[in-house]
Amino acid sequence: MSTTRFGTLELAPAAEHPELLAAPVRDFLAAHPDERVLVGAIDAVLADTAAFCARYEVDPSQGANCVVVEARRGETRTLVACMILGSDRIDVNGAVRRMLDARRASFAPLDAVIEATGMQYGGVTPLGLPAEWAILVDEAVAASGPLIVGAGIRGAKLLVTGEYLAGLPGARVAPIAQR
Template sequence: MTTFGTLALAPASAHPELLAPPVRDFLAAHPDERVLVGAIDAELADTAAFCVHYAIDPSAGANCVVVEAKRGEVRTLAACLIRGSDRIDVNGAVRRMLDARRASFAPLDLVIEVTGMEYGGVTPLGLPADWPILVDEAVAASGPLIVGAGIRGAKLLVTGEYLAGLPGARVVPIAQG
């Protein structure tokens, strides 16, 4: 058992009950004992409350923001990873990275439906294979990071290097200064 802040963590492979089905399937297909999971109070899944309760700096977490980009009739959903202490540049950097005319946060009901994950627990592990994953440079350069586990009642501990190496991931500058 390992701790990060005050969060107790164990190998995710030993606790499939703490993972949303798509995350569990992804980790079964891409096993990695460095991926750790910890159970949390689901009421504390949102970044600010989680960080205060578990004594973790917001910059030690990576939020997975789902963006919907449009160019004409073409709609693209993409995952964007930024540190919990940063803001995402959806209408500038993300829109340009996705070659879109418009980009915005994807509707919550759509995100839940297409990911099979819970709001507050969305993670880049187990997303649809055709989605781009835009990893902010600060995330990729980080050491240990907390991300969602697909459910509100758990969090994963991974590294920036791990996130940058996910299938479909591109390291790009998407945080606002």
């Protein structure tokens, strides 16, 4: 088994460590194998961006957060995953709302996200999301090299590239972040 370091995080091929992946992520990677997807165990208490970056010596701009937004138009409610750099803020009521042609958009309720994804809060990732969900990937994320993202559980992180995220099924690159 070969390992790679990113900051101080030790990473290995995700396929070799299914115990570090939420079931939907594990299933996604089994159906879409890619040896470039790496995984590393972390202290689950440090899963949130600021704590993770400080402990594992990773700049927030070297990570991408998966923010789930609920868009509403009349009685129709849609959940969408938005990928933004850890150093940026998402423009929910501007860019995201307009892109989804929604009357209202807001952060999705935590319980609904956990139930719909089968992932843990603080570990939600675009890999393994329900097939009907769109994934909006901010332009800065798509243009990035190696990026840390969630693994579906709080106790692990994945290393992928912006190109990989932009190429996920259902992904669309768009300007959705405020810098």
